[in-house]
Structures are given as structure tokens and as C-alpha cells.
Amino acid sequence: MRILVLGGTRFLGRAVARLAHDRGYDVTCAARSVSGAPPAGPRFVPVDRDDPDGLAALDGGWFDAVVDVTRRVDHARYALDTLADRVGHWVFVSSVSVYADHSVPGRSVADTPLLPPAPDGVDGPGPDFRFYGECKVSIERAVLDRVGPDRAFVCRAGLIVGPEDTSDRFPYWVRRLADGGEVLAPGRPDEPVQWVDVEDLAAWLLHGATTRLGGTFDGTGPARGMAEVLAGIAAGVGRPDPRLTWVDGGFLRARDVRPWSGDRSLPLWVGGDPADAGFLARDVTDALAAGLTVRPVGASARATLDWMTSTPEAVRPGGLGRAVEAEVLREWHAERDG
Numbered sequence: 001m002r003i004l005v006l007g008g009t010r011f012l013g014r015a016v017a018r019l020a021h022d023r024g025y026d027v028t029c030a031a032r033s034v035s036g037a038p039p040a041g042p043r044f045v046p047v048d049r050d051d052p053d054g055l056a057a058l059d060g061g062w063f064d065a066v067v068d069v070t071r072r073v074d075h076a077r078y079a080l081d082t083l084a085d086r087v088g089h090w091v092f093v094s095s096v097s098v099y100a101d102h103s104v105p106g107r108s109v110a111d112t113p114l115l116p117p118a119p120d121g122v123d124g125p126g127p128d129f130r131f132y133g134e135c136k137v138s139i140e141r142a143v144l145d146r147v148g149p150d151r152a153f154v155c156r157a158g159l160i161v162g163p164e165d166t167s168d169r170f171p172y173w174v175r176r177l178a179d180g181g182e183v184l185a186p187g188r189p190d191e192p193v194q195w196v197d198v199e200d201l202a203a204w205l206l207h208g209a210t211t212r213l214g215g216t217f218d219g220t221g222p223a224r225g226m227a228e229v230l231a232g233i234a235a236g237v238g239r240p241d242p243r244l245t246w247v248d249g250g251f252l253r254a255r256d257v258r259p260w261s262g263d264r265s266l267p268l269w270v271g272g273d274p275a276d277a278g279f280l281a282r283d284v285t286d287a288l289a290a291g292l293t294v295r296p297v298g299a300s301a302r303a304t305l306d307w308m309t310s311t312p313e314a315v316r317p318g319g320l321g322r323a324v325e326a327e328v329l330r331e332w333h334a335e336r337d338g
């Protein structure tokens, strides 16, 4: 079976290509090699998808499946123009960011309104991720229009975690809980968190590619409470029973502690905004029924820690600095304990 990965030089695309190669498939990765390098094993074809004919560098043969991770509408269109008639199954990695409304927990693919497609003249997200969701909507439509729903697996990924995640999100908690001591935990212990391990997602994408799974699914695991998640990460990194101090969201916001990611943030926390109450609480019954399997969060944490230890410079700095965390905890205890 021949599988083409459009991408494959970083994180998810690399994981798909590595797994497909390990399972004995004939794998080709096509990218520039700017973001990183493809895994050892698959054939690598250098291509530049900014060029409408860039994929002509691929041989003219048949691929049983393609996996495309692009965020760019023009790149997706060029790929469909070049390849749609010589690919058996099309797997597109989209995002839960396609949804227009994140306020309601427990929603599914079928009952969540979508953003509009990208406006005319917008081919890709801006540096601030502006129009990211809209571009994914446009690409989903282009794929479904060109290859049809039976030959397309559209996977709307949620937060992806695991080795080679260079963001400051999941790695923040891995590092923080591995360090031990009193840990500032945001908001309520039962606030939902939802994620998917990169290897589990890669396995499911490959399963979809090789079994010709058709349809649109959310690609994320079941939501769990923040307390369960932090305890699982702590156990995974060898620090069971972490000393968590739960600090009220309003108290954090008043001290400019921010949600989700970036400087002064407590990653994975959506910040208590009712508009985001369902962002990490989607109903993923369909995905699990269609073959997505999920490993315990501790296993993801362990693997992430091992990778971070071997490549300490790879993860973007971010999250709450230790001095700020200590100061906020001191103020919280002073207010609470008098």
C-alpha cells in the first residue's frame, strides 16, 4: 500500500509517516524540509507547495491514501488538482477551530455550527492565527467537493500532545509537575480538559487511510477534569500525589494570569470564559466508535518528558514563570489564610 504524507517534517505529520513506515507501508513524505526533517525510512520528495505545480516533483503513480496537514487553502487546492484522480483515499487533518461556537459542552460534529469559509483573497492564516479556522473550513469543503464524502476522512483535531510538541501548553505541565513542590492549579478541579496524544491520533489517521474510513470526525479524546489530568501527568513523570493549590479564576485574572498558552499563562486552562465552556468538552463518541484509541495521560506525559529531556531547547518558553507563580500563591494564601 502506498501512502503519501503531505508534510511529515514535524510533529503530527512526522508521527504519521514514522508509524506508517514502521507498519510496513510504502511511505512518501513531500515537503520543503524547512520545519524539520522527515523521519528515517520513508522516501522524501522535496516540494514547494507555494508553486501550483510544486507537486509535479512526485512521481506520476497511484497512491492508496494521502494524509494532508495543511492550513493553506491554496496548497490544498493545488494538491487536489494534481492528485485527486490518482489517490484512493484522502485524509485531511482539520481542527476543532472550525467551530463557530464553543460555548456548549457536549456538542458533536453534527450539531455544532461552523465558521464561514476564508474570505476571498485569504489563502492562509496570519501570523496571529487569524482566519485559521476559516481556512480549515475552506479546505474541508474543497476536499469534500473534489473527492466526495466516501473517499474523504476529515479529522478535526483537538489539542495534540506528546513528544515533538514544541508548544508551551502540555509541556508546561509536564515540566512543572516534574519539578514538584506546591503547584498553582487554575480554576476548578472539575473544569474539563480534552486532548489527543500524537501517537494515538497518528494511529487513527493511518487506520482511516488504510480502511478507507469516510466522514467527518473530531479527533480528540474524551474530556477529563483538570484535577484528574494534573494528577495523571504528575504520576506519569514520577511525582504522584502533587501538592496542588487550586486558585480561583477571578483571582488569577485580576493578577493578569492568562489562559491557554503564552507568557504568564496557565496552559490548558480556558480561563472561565462562558464562550469557551465547550471548547475542551466535545462529545467524541463517534470518533471512539470509529477506531480512535486513547492512552492514559500519564503515558503521554512520560514520553513528553523523555523527549524534553533529550532536546531541552525544542520547547518554546511560555506559561507562568516560577517567580510569578510563587507570588500569586503567596497572595492567595495571604488572602485566604489571613
Ligand SMILES: NC(=O)c1ccc[n+]([C@@H]2O[C@H](COP(=O)([O-])OP(=O)(O)OC[C@H]3O[C@@H](n4cnc5c(N)ncnc54)[C@H](OP(=O)(O)O)[C@@H]3O)[C@@H](O)[C@H]2O)c1
Residues within 6 Å of the ligand: 006, 007, 008, 009, 010, 011, 012, 013, 014, 030, 031, 032, 033, 034, 035, 036, 047, 048, 049, 050, 068, 069, 070, 071, 093, 094, 095, 096, 156, 157, 158, 159, 160, 161
Ligand atoms: N498542534 C495542535 O495542538 C493542533 C490542534 C488542532 C489541529 N492541529 C492541526 O494538526 C496538524 C498538525 O500538523 P503537523 O504537526 O504536521 O504540523 P504543521 O505545522 O501543520 O505542518 C505543516 C507541514 O506542511 C509543510 N509545509 C509548509 N509549507 C510548505 C510548503 N510551502 N511546501 C511544502 N510543504 C510545506 C511543512 O513542512 P516544511 O516546512 O518542512 O516544508 C510541515 O511538514 C495541522 O493540520 C494543524 O492545523 C494541530
